Amino acid sequence: MKKNYYLLSDGLLKRRENTVYFVNKDGKKPIPINKIYSIYAYGSLTFSSQAIHLLAKEGIPVHFFNYYGYYDGSFYPREKLLSGDLIIKQAEHYLNHEKRIIIAKKFVEGASKNMEKVLKYYSLENKISTILLDLTGCNMITEVMNVEGRIRANYYQKMNEILPENFKMEKRVKRPPENMINALISFGNSMVYSTVLSEIYNTQLNPTISYLHEPSERRFSLALDLSEIFKPILVDRLIFYLVNKRMLSEDDFEKNLNYCLLNDKGRKKFIKEYDERLKKTIKHRELNRKVSYKRLIRLEAYKLIKHLLDSKEYTPFVMWW
Amino acid sequence: MLSDSEKELRIIGTQINYYFICKTKLWLFSHHIQMEQESELVSLGKLLHQKSYKDEKEYTIDNLISVDFIKKRDCLELHEVKKSNKMEKSHEYQLLYYMYYLKDKKGIENIKGIINYPKMRKKVTIDLDESKEMELMDIIKDIGNVINNEAPKPVKMKICKKCAYYEFCWI
Numbered sequence: 001m002k003k004n005y006y007l008l009s010d011g012l013l014k015r016r017e018n019t020v021y022f023v024n025k026d027g028k029k030p031i032p033i034n035k036i037y038s039i040y041a042y043g044s045l046t047f048s049s050q051a052i053h054l055l056a057k058e059g060i061p062v063h064f065f066n067y068y069g070y071y072d073g074s075f076y077p078r079e080k081l082l083s084g085d086l087i088i089k090q091a092e093h094y095l096n097h098e099k100r101i102i103i104a105k106k107f108v109e110g111a112s113k114n115m116e117k118v119l120k121y122y123s124l125e126n127k128i129s130t131i132l133l134d135l136t137g138c139n140m141i142t143e144v145m146n147v148e149g150r151i152r153a154n155y156y157q158k159m160n161e162i163l164p165e166n167f168k169m170e171k172r173v174k175r176p177p178e179n180m181i182n183a184l185i186s187f188g189n190s191m192v193y194s195t196v197l198s199e200i201y202n203t204q205l206n207p208t209i210s211y212l213h214e215p216s217e218r219r220f221s222l223a224l225d226l227s228e229i230f231k232p233i234l235v236d237r238l239i240f241y242l243v244n245k246r247m248l249s250e251d252d253f254e255k256n257l258n259y260c261l262l263n264d265k266g267r268k269k270f271i272k273e274y275d276e277r278l279k280k281t282i283k284h285r286e287l288n289r290k291v292s293y294k295r296l297i298r299l300e301a302y303k304l305i306k307h308l309l310d311s312k313e314y315t316p317f318v319m320w321w
Numbered sequence: 322m323l324s325d326s327e328k329e330l331r332i333i334g335t336q337i338n339y340y341f342i343c344k345t346k347l348w349l350f351s352h353h354i355q356m357e358q359e360s361e362l363v364s365l366g367k368l369l370h371q372k373s374y375k376d377e378k379e380y381t382i383d384n385l386i387s388v389d390f391i392k393k394r395d396c397l398e399l400h401e402v403k404k405s406n407k408m409e410k411s412h413e414y415q416l417l418y419y420m421y422y423l424k425d426k427k428g429i430e431n432i433k434g435i436i437n438y439p440k441m442r443k444k445v446t447i448d449l450d451e452s453k454e455m456e457l458m459d460i461i462k463d464i465g466n467v468i469n470n471e472a473p474k475p476v477k478m479k480i481c482k483k484c485a486y487y488e489f490c491w492i
Contacts, residue, residue, distance in 0.1 A: 083353035204354055287491055295488075302489045305354065311472045 002037035004278070006271050008264065013047035015054050036060050038198040040191070042069065042267065061201050063194035068261055071190035074197060074220070076207075083204040089308040090209045101144065103211040103307070103314065105135050108148045110316025111228035115155045117319045118232045122162045122240070127154050144212065159236070166250065167243050180253050181239070183260045184270070188235030189227065191274055196230065197223040199297040205305060226300055229316050234293065238273055285320065334386050336464055337418045341411035344467050345475040346486055351468045360485035370402045373439040383426070386419050396431040397423075403438055406445070412436050413447055414460065420449040421457050
């Protein structure tokens with residue numbers, strides 16, 4: 001099984017024959033090339049072009065995060081899976097407003113229903129399903145975004161009721177996060193974005209053509225679209241788990257006058273649990289086979305491809321447990 | 322401009338093979354929705370080929386057909402290497418198509434086809450005759466029909482479970 005490699009310390013990535021080595025102050029660690037699915041680089045990473053050649057040949061994306069843990073960008077190897085027919089369909093569904101808005105609404109619907117599931121797990125009453133009804137009347141992407149914003153506001157407000165006193169947040173602040181909970185959400189969301197991007201790379205979908213977000217918003221905006229569905233499942237639930245089980249404390253954060261970030265120790269804990277979640281499997285109802293959370297993202301991409309090819313209408317993934 | 326018969330012939334062996342296995346797979350593959358890169362069975366097949374006939378080399382002709390190896394004896398022998406004979410018909414017609422292509426396009430007479438099943442220590446010899454040629458022409462035409470129409474809905478079969486497209490079809 002291929003897996004994700006998370007490089008948290010500073011170091012050098014180099015190649016000898018068909019193996020990649022990560023060299024840091026503690027020594028040299030081999031990473032067999034056919035075991036790598038993606039690399040997440042959090043430290044400052046130096047790499048040889050030989051290493052990049054090999055990663056490109058094997059189609060392994062590398063995601064880079066800066067000192068603060070923000071997503072910087074990815075080494076997105078040359079596409080191997082190209083389907084001209086599908087790209088044309090993908091663009092057609094963007095250019096045709098009616099077709100675009102159908103997909104955009106599904107992403108919001110999926111994201112919202114998953115948020116609702118998260119709150120339901122903690123038996124919290126909320127207004128999400130009521131606000132979601134307004135989606136039907138939306139004819140513009142901005143209106144869809146507005147519904148999504150209102151749902152999110154309700155969601156974050158309710159989230160506070162799950163959190164211990166020192167972790168409560170007043171509002172969602174992104175860049176830079178002002179408090180611990182905002183720091184966790186930002187950090188987790190950028191991980192999901194990278195994970196989704198790796199999945200898209202392994203399909204024929206073009207990551208730059210998106211429906212809910214504008215394609216110009218970020219380079220790989222389709223990863224933003226699909227991330228919406230998985231953020232509540234992969235990030236928010238993980239945060240509640242880590243915080244309520246007291247696995248994360250104030251010691252795991254670096255606080256400054258106007259920002260708050262996870263420190264090395266905190267990142268390590270978060271990433272370990274995140275990766276474990278990706279690997280966790282559930283029995284899939286339709287497929288009648290075990291699939292990992294990571295694979296669920298791929299399946300979402302497949303469903304989108306089928307929608308674009310007119311072979312089956314897309315329905316977003318909603319947790320059924 | 323290519324003539325109609327030439328256009329028809331832009332078909333690769335895998336498509337003939339898939340035609341007998343599953344029309345959905347044929348359609349997706351032909352539209353470059355390919356999944357084989359993740360299939361362990363496909364990698365195993367490649368490995369088997371490399372291990373069993375180390376000294377033989379694969380021939381790709383006109384970027385279209387890819388013969389596992391060729392032997393020149395009293396006639397030209399085209400060899401295909403397959404893992405098991407579960408899909409015998411699809412193997413047979415894939416090889417028949419190669420023979421037909423070389424005969425029709427390259428004017429090579431006297432071709433013999435051999436399917437090798439090294440794991441089963443078995444060989445099957447294939448001959449191209451007139452009725453098979455006629456059949457192939459119909460198959461090629463029908464592949465065109467499948468590809469140029471909407472994607473066929475998948476039909477559940479026993480072999481679905483092992484297919485690289487399983488998740489794609491049944492999600």
